[in-house]
Amino acid sequence: MTHVGYLIAGWSISVAAVVAYAGWVLLRGRSLSRRVPENRRRWMMPDD
Amino acid sequence: MTLLGRFPALAGVDLDITPGEIVLLKGPNGAGKTTLLRLCAGLCSLSTGQGWVLGHDLNSERRMVRRRVALLGHRTGLYDDLTVTENVAFWARAAGADSTDVYEALERLSLTGRLADTRVGRLSAGQRRRASIASLVVRRPELWLLDEPHAGLDQQSRDTVDTLVRGAATAGATVVLATHELERIAVLEPRVVSVVGGVVRADDPTDSQGPDASSDAEDDRRVS
Amino acid sequence: MFRDAWLIVGKDLRIEMRSRVGLNQIVPFAVTVLVLFAFALDTDQEALRTYAPGLFWVTVLLAALLAIGRSFAVDLADGAADRLLLSGIDPIAVFGGKAVAIAVQLVVLEVLLGAGVVLLFDVTVHRYGLLVCAGLAAAAGVATAGTLYGALVAGLGVRETLLPVLLLPVVAPVLIGATRAFQDAFGVAGAEGWAWLGLLAGFAAIYGVFGALSYGALLEEA
């Protein structure tokens, strides 16, 4: 296989960036969720 | 309700003002007097509730309100690098007034002679305030909104402000002012309205609306 | 409406003439940038001549940021911006007036800087007509886009840093077009100068229309 270094760099940077961003959004969503009463979080209502 | 950022500056307003009235807003600093005046000028928006100024809806016709009122705030609204005459002439022409109005206004606020050709940046606080008032007089407003018009002024300029208020009222304009100089204004027999904690209530028991008419979510502000 | 626009033009230009901020600060800044470019390119007269058009326009853009910021700072300094809202002047007239005033200042700056480039970088002008037209069109483009973005960031508190971030990517086409047109006018590269002039004029027209249409919505608030 040629260009192994480039392949590893390209794929891992992409995965790392998306995972980091997703993690940041999820964690922020979690900490914000705790401060908002349940009835204002519509998507978590059981019958949604 | 009117929000300043996330801070509710006004939390309940229930006020009716009839044309030609002089209304004195009384209350501690930070109570919402400035916001109420800016609201009446069409410079703030209502977050909830309704209001009318000079027959225009504050939610949808603020542009109509703006051109018919004069707001004297803490800032002069003048350009430091222009002379008094240039400043007054600029605002006069912006309002469609002509040069005779400019000289008349300068005369009324005793801004004649050398003073008229001085750059605003070189004037004293009192002179700047007078120049600011002159640039409002030329607009012939139907509603005057004066925020602390006496603050930081010398004796002569204070007298000028009183004369202006009296003159405006005699000419049929409505005047709403917030000031700490209660005894100066008392001779004009204004209607006193108290502003506390963002809630505005008329102290005068002869007010047309009873206290029940006010509700939390509604601003009801009429100047017809 | 035209009367109101001219009123704003006259007011802004008179303030600039009185305060001399442009002459005492912005022009010296721009000339300093030109001198720094010469230092950066290591006294290579040939390189300076080749790159003079690009260096000239980068300098103009940097100076334009200051002029645009200044134009809005003057209104915000002592509450005149609120007065403009209360005056009932049509927002389109305010936009047009401010843009024309900024464009006039930019043209003056271009003339002074152009003289600087001819003297310092040793360029010779081959096509005067193209030079003048491109200079005017680019000034109009930067002024219209700048007035729109100046109003967008006015009163947001951090406008000094925000304006460059927003405006510079947007005026990149002006830099490309004006540089190409000047390369042709200076005879340093065989670009199709008049075609680039079309791009500059189109840019100014698009931002002129866009600014005029959206200015009302931007000023509506407080």
Next chain:
Amino acid sequence: MTTAATESTGIGDGIPATTSSKATKVLGWLTLAGFAVLVALAFAWVPEDTRITEQGDVVGQFDAVRLMFVHVPSAILAYTGFGLTFLASLAYLRWRTDWWDMMAHASAEIGVLFGGLTLVTGSIWGRPTWQTWWEWGDVRLVTTLVMVLVFIGYLAVRRIPADVAVKARRSAVIALVGAVNIVIVNRSVDWWENRTLHQQSTLIARKIRDETLFTLSFSFAVGMVLFAWLLLHRFRTAYLQSQIEELEVNEALAERRAEAGISESPGGRP
């Protein structure tokens, strides 16, 4: 991290404090599974990109072609994000609802993320293929760079503490101007260098192997699912933020009323 709460199904044991829902969980697992398949396809199934010229030389991208499966979907997601921001901003200016404002914000952020990744992966691909990290003569590259810069500025405006409505309106105008600007930049850069290194529409113009084509399409699909998952979570975060701001306003309002000496209940008087 409190992982226990999110792993549960969310029904019956109270409402967990997350931005997840049934829909996002499905999308999330789909993304992970799709990504695993994509890796397998990209590295095990797709053959290296080679051609033999008339002179008998072997040319092509070789294994660097496998970078396409992150680069191309990134570019598509970036443009999807910015396109959505443009539409949401238009919709905001038309209807003035917070929903569209939050949608514009969420999609712009995701657009910038993938726009940045497009530039980085493009650079990494360009080095072995074009022998350069950056090629100014390529229109798409330069356009994408300017577009990402414009939307970084957009996000900077969104981060300024200011009145919600003021910020929403100004951001919307910036997004509209930014989108129009993309077209102008694209045209001017095209004329600027009347040549382009980029493969003109790779999918049609040149012969492309079936395996590569299929994997590229598959990577678009995975990318779109990932986009939807990110957008839902990001949008809900923005929504929570606005809810918290509203709660704070209500609190401050109650305080303000207490200051004035009236009770909290509507119509009530001391």
